[in-house]
Amino acid sequence: MPLREYSEEAKMGTMGIxxxxxxxxxxxxxxKTKEIRINGPPDTWSFPGGGVEENETxxxxxxxxxxxxxxxEVEIQTIGGESVWGETDDxxxxxxxxFFFVLRQVDPKEEAKIMEPHKHVGYMWITWDELWVKIEADxxxxxxxxxxxxxxxxxxxxxxxxxxxxxxxxxAACLEKRL
Numbered sequence: 118m119p120l121r122e123y124s125e126e127a128k129m130g131t132m133g134i135x136x137x138x139x140x141x142x143x144x145x146x147x148x149k150t151k152e153i154r155i156n157g158p159p160d161t162w163s164f165p166g167g168g169v170e171e172n173e174t175x176x177x178x179x180x181x182x183x184x185x186x187x188x189x190e191v192e193i194q195t196i197g198g199e200s201v202w203g204e205t206d207d208x209x210x211x212x213x214x215x216f217f218f219v220l221r222q223v224d225p226k227e228e229a230k231i232m233e234p235h236k237h238v239g240y241m242w243i244t245w246d247e248l249w250v251k252i253e254a255d256x257x258x259x260x261x262x263x264x265x266x267x268x269x270x271x272x273x274x275x276x277x278x279x280x281x282x283x284x285x286x287x288x289a290a291c292l293e294k295r296l
Contacts (some may be wrong), residue, residue: 128211128212131167131179131215132163132218132275133165133182133191133220134220135191136219137191137222141242141243141292143162143164144187144237144239145242146273147235147282162273163273164182165182166179166184166215175201183221191221192278193219194221195210201217202217203283204217205278207277213275215278219295223286245288249287252272254269254270
């Protein structure tokens with residue numbers, strides 16, 4: 118019997134790299150509750166996003182998730198007709214294939230807002246370079262504080278895997294080419 122493709126076995130998920138004024142949007146997942154454990158690891162930062170529903174494309178899913186999670190309508194930024202910026206294979210109780218998209222707001226004047234407070238506590242805008250450094254610090258040695266005693270930000274597994282898989286994309290130019 119032939120082996121099935123990993124993507125057939127895995128659930129599909131999405132993350133949106135929303136770029137605005139040289140920064141990207143992150144959301145903070147709430148501390149543990151039964152519902153939050155179902156909706157991904159708690160107490161972590163991530164790009165907005167979520168699972169792909171039945172009869173939905175990853176592109177449709179990220180547009181829906183951005184509206185549901187932060188109240189923003191977005192456009193996917195493509196290069197050469199390719200909409201997916203990157204993908205990771207993750208194991209969070211089950212196998213996931215996560216598709217990353219570079220996004221731009223339809224209305225840049227609209228402000229992000231937490232639409233699902235039972236899942237997310239807050240959000241922040243951060244430069245790509247600063248984000249990359251913070252993800253690497255989180256992956257470094259498992260400590261909770263840096264050498265100055267400041268708490269290290271924790272990141273969703275897909276974001277850690279993004280940094281491992283695409284080390285050459287640490288420069289913000291990898292996003293700007295799509296804008």
